Amino acid sequence: xxxxxxxxxxxxxxxxxxxxxxxxxxxxxxxxxxxxxxxxxxxxxxxxxxxxxxxxxxxxxxxxxxxxxxxxxxxxxxxxxxxxxxxxxxxxxxxxxxxxxxxxxxxxxxxxxxxxxxxxxxxxxxxxxxxxxxxxxxxxxxxxxxxxxxxxxxxxxxxxxxxxxxxxxxxxxxxxxxxxxxxxxxxxxxxxxxxxxxxxxxxxxxxxxxxxxxxxxxxxxxxxxxxxxxxxxxxxxxxxxxxxxxxxxxxxxxxxxxxxxxxxxxxxxxxxxxxxxxxxxxxxxxxxxxxxxxxxxxxxxxxxxxxxxxxxxxxxxxxxxxxxxxxxxxxxxxxxxxx
Numbered sequence: 001x002x003x004x005x006x007x008x009x010x011x012x013x014x015x016x017x018x019x020x021x022x023x024x025x026x027x028x029x030x031x032x033x034x035x036x037x038x039x040x041x042x043x044x045x046x047x048x049x050x051x052x053x054x055x056x057x058x059x060x061x062x063x064x065x066x067x068x069x070x071x072x073x074x075x076x077x078x079x080x081x082x083x084x085x086x087x088x089x090x091x092x093x094x095x096x097x098x099x100x101x102x103x104x105x106x107x108x109x110x111x112x113x114x115x116x117x118x119x120x121x122x123x124x125x126x127x128x129x130x131x132x133x134x135x136x137x138x139x140x141x142x143x144x145x146x147x148x149x150x151x152x153x154x155x156x157x158x159x160x161x162x163x164x165x166x167x168x169x170x171x172x173x174x175x176x177x178x179x180x181x182x183x184x185x186x187x188x189x190x191x192x193x194x195x196x197x198x199x200x201x202x203x204x205x206x207x208x209x210x211x212x213x214x215x216x217x218x219x220x221x222x223x224x225x226x227x228x229x230x231x232x233x234x235x236x237x238x239x240x241x242x243x244x245x246x247x248x249x250x251x252x253x254x255x256x257x258x259x260x261x262x263x264x265x266x267x268x269x270x271x272x273x274x275x276x277x278x279x280x281x282x283x284x285x286x287x288x289x290x291x292x293x294x295x296x297x298x299x300x301x302x303x304x305x306x307x308x309x310x311x312x313x314x315x316x317x318x319x320x321x322x323x324x325x326x327x328x329x330x331x332x333x334x335x336x337x338x339x
Contacts, residue, residue, distance in 0.1 A: 023233070024230075024314075025129070025133065025230035025231075025233070025318065026233065027128070027129045027132040027133075029125055029128050029129070032128050033124070033128075034124045034127050034128050034131075034139045035139075036120060036123065036124055036127075036139065036140070036141065036142040037141035037142065038116075038120055038142050038143070038144075039064075039065070039141075039142075039143045039144070040113065040143075040144050041065055041068055041072070041143045041144060041145045041161075042104065042107060042144060042145050042146045042164065043108070043113070044061065044064060044065075045061065045095065045145075046095055046101075046104055053088075053091055053092050053095050054088075055088060058082060058088060058091070062082070065143070067141075067156065067157070067158075067159050068143050068145075068159060068161065069082065070082055071154070071156050071159070071161075072145060072147075073087060073091070075154075075156075076145070076147055076150065076151060076154060076161075077094070077147060077148075077150070079091060079094070099174075100146070100148065102174070103146055103148070103165055103174065104146060106165075106168055106172065106174070107146055107164045107165055107168065110164075110167075110168055110169070110190075111144075111164050116144075116193075119190075119193050119194050120142070122194045122232065122234075122235075123142070123194050123197055123198060126194065126198045126231040126232050127139045127140075127198070127201075127231075129230065129231040129232075129233075130198075130202075130227070130231050133230070133317070133318045133319065134318070134319060137205065138158060140155075140158050140159055140160040140201060141158055141159050141160070142160050142161075142162065142197070143159065143160075143161050143162070144161070144162050144163075144164050145161055145162070145163055145164070146163065146164060146165040147163045147165065147166075148165065149163075149165055149166060149175070149178055149180060150163070151163045151166070152166040152167070152188075152196055153196055153197055153200035154200075155200050155201055155203075155204045160197060160200065160201055162193060162196075162197055166188050167188055167189060167190050167192065167193050168188060169188065169189050169190065170185055170186045170187075170188060170189055172185070172188070175188060181284065182284075183282070183283070183284035183295070184282065186244060187242055187244075191239055192239055192242065194232065194235065195228060195232060195235055195239045195240050195242070196242070198228060198231060198232065199224060199225075199228055199242075202224050202227055202228070203224060206223070206224065206227075206322055208220045210325055211327075212271055213268070213269045213270060213271045213276075214267055214268055214269070214270045214271075214275060214276050214279060214280070214298060215268040215269060215327045215328065215331060216327040217276060217280055217298070217302075218268075218279075218280070218298045218299065218301055218302030218305070218327075219302050219305060219306060219327035219330050219331070220302070220327075221280070221298070221299040221302045221303070222299070222301075222302030222303040222304070222305055222306035222307075223302075223306055223321060223322060225240055225241060225299070225302075225303040225306075226303060226306045226307060226310065226321070227318065227322075228240045229307075230318060241296075241299070241300055241303065242296070243294060243300075244294075246292075247294035248300075250292045250293060250294060251294065251297065251300045254289075254290065254293070255304070255338035256338045256339060257289075257290070258289075258297060258301060258338075259301070259336075259337065259338050261288075261289070262301065267279065268331070276298075279296075279297055279298035280296060280298045280299060281295060281296065282295045282296060283295030283296075304336060304338075305330060305331055305334045305336045306321075306330060306334070308334035308335065308336045309330045309331075309333055309334035309336075312333060312334065312335065313333065
């Protein structure tokens with residue numbers, strides 16, 4: 001009986017320690033709120049279509065979306081300056097286009113009004129956790145749009161825009177018709193919205209100007225994913241990595257081979273653009289790797305290195321992590337070496 005009690009007591013202690021460690025960055029959000037100023041720009045833009053989208057209607061939209069409308073016209077869709085009559089004509093053609101209207105209906109069917117409340121709540125909590133660790137961090141205004149598959153997310157100053165037409169599900173028939181490669185639209189699913197949006201914001205708050213060689217870019221991306229894991233603790237890791245579950249499983253199963261490949265070919269300190277693109281860029285597979293390898297393997301490995309580094313350095317908080325510019329130090333002190 002005494003042995004059983006000791007075993008039970010020890011089990012409780014170990015479970016408690018594991019739970020505490022797994023919630024290292026947990027934040028009490030009780031009573032906290034963040035006003036994300038959510039607006040459905042795409043619905044308002046298409047409220048009046050075709051010839052009805054006159055100068056007066058543009059002025060109404062300008063009042064409702066003073067930051068987004070010119071951004072949408074000039075930078076996102078490249079229609080031109082709103083003061084130009086040709087831009088107005090382009091807007092009218094766009095909002096009357098049969099294919100665009102079909103796309104709009106698909107967005108409205110998938111995301112009717114009030115349908116994104118769960119995602120907005122998760123995003124709000126992510127930003128609140130971010131702000132608890134980085135008190136000077138700002139929380140953006142969040143809008144949605146359709147951009148004819150041009151952008152999933154757009155960040156501009158205090159604005160975060162989500163392209164809902166890039167989250168209609170990997171079975172959406174217009175993706176292959178638009179010539180989008182299958183490995184890209186495999187990630188165009190609703191479950192990726194929150195992680196994609198918060199990551200886009202973090203990438204602008206922590207720019208990578210100092211990242212020159214492959215290791216520095218790997219560690220930079222690893223830091224961003226590590227922040228995501230801290231701010232979205234209930235989000236599965238494959239979504240944080242922008243992977244399908246089988247992609248992440250491949251990385252886990254082949255971790256030792258991936259690590260050996262980087263060592264054998266002395267890749268960490270390479271500054272050759274084609275090598276950096278090969279291991280960091282989105283792709284259907286990595287040339288020279290076994291079948292099933294996903295793209296962006298360098299980003300995954302960077303996260304594994306950062307995670308090991310933080311596990312071994314319990315005294316380093318998230319702010320200090322982001323301030324460390326020596327990627328080689330992070331690699332060295334991580335002592336990362338998969339079995």
